[in-house]
Amino acid sequence: MDSLTLFCTASLLAGGLYWFICILGSAEQKGKRAVQLSGGSIAKEKVQDKYKQYWSFFRRPKEIETTERVPAFVDTFYNLVTDIYEWGWGQSFHFSPSIPGKSHREATRIHEEMAVDLLNVKPGARILDAGCGVGGPMRAIAAHSGANVVGITINEYQVNRAQMHNKKAGLDKQCEVVCGNFLQMPFDDNSFDGAYSIEATCHAPKLEEVYGEIYRVLKPGALYVSYEWVTTELYRGEDPEHVEVIQGIERGDALPGLRNYKDIAEVAKKVGFEVIKEKDLAKPPAQPWWTRLKMGRIAYWRNHILITVLAWLGIAPKGVVDVHEMLFVTADYLTRGGETGIFTPMHMILCRKPESKSD
């Protein structure tokens, strides 16, 4: 090979590698680099075992008998996925409708701001984020509304990530993060001016338990908005394809059984809320929320190769490859759920805690 051919081959290889790693990934808002992928609070050598335990618990979600164990497995799930989510999706762990002419990042922020706009809170108000993740929505909401946000998550690794991001964004005075279970919150009765949850209460085995807790900590007259993961009116329990898609979503997302959209308002009323509004935000004219998942397919292949190489080199924990494979498959079930219309991750419900029990 003469030197010109060698030079051209090397340039092509370098260009290809740059394109594969940098250009294909540039649409994502990176909070992480591939070399930093971990199993959250799980020790590196235990990640694979923990993944196996998670998988055998959630493989058949409908058969989960001991609901008391669900929060602990949800915690394990977030140890396993938090870095991959941040790396491949961003700091907001939820979907949003696509908006023509706007980036995913802008569409995400608009979806988050809509939640706090519905709460009608004033700057300085104290609001609760039930299931806050690493705080993407919390920071957008605090910056947009001027409210003080208190987030709760069951996963300690997420608390550390969220606190780090809050500080970096200069929002640590306005945003507080607490590690705890939203089924038994460490907050006083009547202590919040508003509350929201974004794609988080779907992890609760009994919705009434989390809604009951949110009701308890809200001041009388305060509002609560939630974006719920539910099956829609198009879901047919007797259709094996529908069942396969929903079970695929449940087991890849640590869900102890998806609820039907009709159940949400029932539960809200049962715990004492007044239901003000309910709407599936995925319905037209909204643009599909799943296009972002579908568009990412080539990047997922690149990610899989990268993770496999990093695990092989001993840089990433071995189990991360299995977790990534599970997410890969889950992305497909979520897309099918969206395309068939049998599932939505954004069934919005707006509720009020009455001024007094008799109102």
Ligand SMILES: C=C(CC[C@@H](C)[C@H]1CC[C@H]2C3=CC[C@H]4[C@H](C)[C@@H](O)CC[C@]4(C)[C@H]3CC[C@]12C)C(C)C
């Ligand atoms: C609300 C929940 C999480 C919703 C989404 C944020 C995540 C659901 C599925 C996740 C992903 C699937 C495929 C991954 C891909 C294979 C990887 O290379 C990069 C990350 C993914 C895109 C990942 C990102 C987050 C999700 C879209 C649930 C849990 C209630």
Ligand SMILES: C[S@@+](CC[C@H](N)C(=O)[O-])C[C@H]1O[C@@H](n2cnc3c(N)ncnc32)[C@H](O)[C@@H]1O
């Ligand atoms: C899909 S993430 C959404 C996070 C955040 N709302 C966002 O949109 O970025 C779900 C969140 O709910 C939290 N969660 C699930 N079950 C919980 C529980 N029992 N108590 C507290 N947090 C819980 C998880 O730890 C995670 O932070």
